[in-house]
Amino acid sequence: MEKYNLHEIRKKYLDFFENKGHLVTNSFSLVPKDDKNLLLIIAGMAPLKPYFLGTKKPPKNRMATCQKCVRTSDIENVGKTDRHGTFFEMLGNFSFGDYFKREAINWAWEFMTKQLNISKEKLWVSVYLDDDEAYNIWNNEIGVSKNKIVRLGKEDNFWELEVGPCGPSSEIYIDRGEKYSCGDENCKPGCECDRFVEVWNLVFSQFDKDELGNYSELLNPNIDTGMGLERITAVLNDADNIFEIEPIRTIIKEIEKITNKKYKNNNKDDVSIRVITDHIRAICFLVSDGVIPSNEGRGYVLRRLIRRASRHGKLLGIKNSFLSNLSDVVIENWKEFYSNLEDKRLQIKKIIKIEEDKFEETIDQGIEILKNYIDDMKNNNETILNGYKAFKLYDTYGFPLDLTKEILEDEKLDVDEEQFNLEMENQKNRARSARDKDNKNNWDSDADFNFKINTKTRFEGYEKLSTESKVIAIIKGSQSIDTLSQNEEGYVLLENSPFYAESGGQVGDKGIFKNDKFKAYVIDTQKKNDKLLHLVNVGHGHLKIGDSLEAHVDRNRRLDIARNHSATHLLHKALKNTLGQHVNQAGSLVTDDRLRFDFTHFESLTKDELNKIEREVNEKIWNSLGVEVVETSINKAKDMGATALFDEKYGEKVRVVKMDDYTIELCGGTHVNNISQIGMFKILTESGIASGVRRIEAITGRKAYEFNLSLNDKLNTLSDVLKTNKDNLIDKAHDIMDEVRNLQKQIDSLNSKLANSKxxxxxxxxxxxxxxxxxxxxxxxxxxxxxxxxxxxxxxxxxxxxxxxxxxxxxxxxxxxxxxxxxxxxxxxxxxxxxxxxxxxxxxxxxxxxxxxxxxxxxxxxxxxxxxxxxxxxxxxxx
Known part of the structure; x- marks a missing residue:
């Protein structure tokens, strides 16, 4: 067999299928889009699921990709075996109701024998037990002899989920020769030995499986194939595993330089070298796709990979952080096909360095404590680490459970995970109780409203701030009543209302209800059980069910809120432009006083970055960008490029808020009509609130103006105290500090002499x-x-x-x-x-x-x- 490196095979494959009329697309992101069932892309077909399911129309009925994938289900075995890895590339060609078995089989054979020049004598195939059609194509049309076609059962050669498209598959195997055989003269595909390696799986989706397990023929059957790029490269190079192929071998060579250790000299070292080699590829590709380290979800996958690789570096004797520099090898060797690696080189290196340095701060202390635990266990002939101790390592020192398990496993020990999980749950309950204790929100205390009416309030607050309406329900405590009297407080449901209920981080409106007989102050507006509720306090008179009234929103307060909400959209975009596309909203609060915006980022912002962000937002305000609101479907909103948390639930119709061509977001909140109405934007604070999550608090409009007035008053007062004008304040402050430092030195010198005299x-x-x-x-x-x-x-x-x-x-x-x-x-x-x-x-x-x-x-x-x-x-x- 001819030897090729990984990049050569990838190019041959994609070029081949492009010549067969396939649309070749770049790899999709490792972060799934519109698929809340997947944490990360784990298979080549995963990003194409909507096309197979028929929920989206493919750009072409024939497609081919080389898809990057990450799987961590067997992460503990990475490095210990030849076949386990977390990152891999999957070659695939796909048909959505176009060609079927005959073309898929013929092209697969053509590619293997003519493009890769693999001897036909080395190739075997398997088919599903009952798939005579595939069997006959292989035998009669391709010419594979019957003794090299193996029929396998459903477990091996039938692909299906609980319901939906499914079908038989056919696999192509390469015979690596007798030296890899188990010795059985009847050895063939399906045997557990290493002689026959499955390199390409052709899935024929021809059935639709229903909830009862019934299979019906699909009108338009599909083709889904997958061939592991690393695996086929290793087989063609007669390599024992994927770590011995180029350019993966270049990563190992760099690790050898860093550690002064030779690969394949020591089995224990080899495990660590393979772990680092595998993980650094996954780390680089995850960060390039916008994942940042955190304590949950895909962010935790990345954190775990960095920590495992860092720990194995320590086992090899590396004392300082090294993964950031090692990432250059990955970027250099894969950037030609994955250009975003080069585009995000600085970001990749920075995120890895920060995370590895954070881990450095805790790992030594954690390992030392764990070693003491292990010594105690051995002295007491114990094999299970107390779960509370493992939790203390995690809670106090940031030492992850999986790393504790891994170190214990090296010592043939284990941990009581049940007790660990119990301690974790107790901690969550304590935190939850503390929040409940501090929660003084009236809405939560009366959460179970018993409405006997199905009418929903018609919200008119996008178009108007005042309207005429009618009272249809009143609640006091948790009971329906007919009347609220003077100084009484309760919840009021109207037929229609201009009051915006708290939602999406924006607080509810305040204002007044009134007619000739009463006046009531609206303290807050919320939604409960799909009902729009106004919390009111009656100023005078009586408010009754059936009363007609005028509902007036506090206009100035609403406009202040709208300024802050529109500013959050500008801030979100400015953050992405300044820090990178990994920035995503992680929470927000919009009130009339200020805005609070939480976002994903891996380090505190510098003064220059904050100034740049603040300047960009204000530039957009000064440019008087127009604000356009469009109601459309969720799919059309996505096609428009709207930013949203698309794993959230949205109705059939969504609101898209578009600020010129600068920012487009899904949003149900209230906004200004023109960005110039914001007036001014001022960042007050920037801080960290969780691992990988930062927070900015800012003000706009009148509050920003009042802030500047207050600042000016303080400068005037300071000028008076220091007896200078405002222009000379900084020079005066420096002079005073120099004088203080000189006096302190004199005092310290005198004290030192006094001490020495004693x-x-x-x-x-x-x-x-x-x-x-x-x-x-x-x-x-x-x-x-x-x-x-x-x-x-x-x-x-x-x-x-x-x-x-x-x-x-x-x-x-x-x-x-x-x-x-x-x-x-x-x-x-x-x-x-x-x-x-x-x-x-x-x-x-x-x-x-x-x-x-x-x-x-x-x-x-x-x-x-x-x-x-x-x-x-x-x-x-x-x-």
């Missing part, structure tokens, strides 16, 4: 414990640096000594402990001493055997803490 007095109070000189002293008026310097000077004057000093400043207690080398050799450990001493003052700390420091907050207990030193030294020397 040196002789301190040395007169040395006590000896088993040949070690011990000094303890509280020193007033000195900072931690002065304390360390004094400790060093005392150490210079003494042989075999341990010194523990303390100082207190502004209520904060500081300790230092230092020891001579000969004292350390005698058993002294300053870190352990200082830790126990600091506990007395309500603090903590630690350090090395010869130097440590700690803090505390109970200055009244300093002397008590220092008195403990003597017994601690004695215990260390007596060990």
């Amino acid at each position: 040196l002789d007095n301190i040395l007169e109070n040395v006590y000896n414990i088993n040949g070690v000189n011990v000094v303890t002293k509280k020193i007033d008026g000195i900072d931690i640096d002065g304390l360390r310097q004094l400790g060093d000077k005392i150490k210079e004057k003494l042989d075999k000594a341990v010194i523990v000093l303390s100082t207190e400043k502004n209520g904060k207690v500081n300790f230092i402990a230092t020891a001579t080398e000969d004292a350390v050799k005698s058993g002294i450990h300053c870190g352990n001493i200082i830790r126990e001493v600091a506990k007395i003052t309500g603090g903590g700390g630690g350090g090395r055997p010869n130097m440590a420091q700690a803090g505390g907050n109970e200055s009244s207990k300093i002397e008590e803490a220092l008195d403990l030193v003597k017994s601690l030294v004695e215990s260390q020397l007596n060990k």
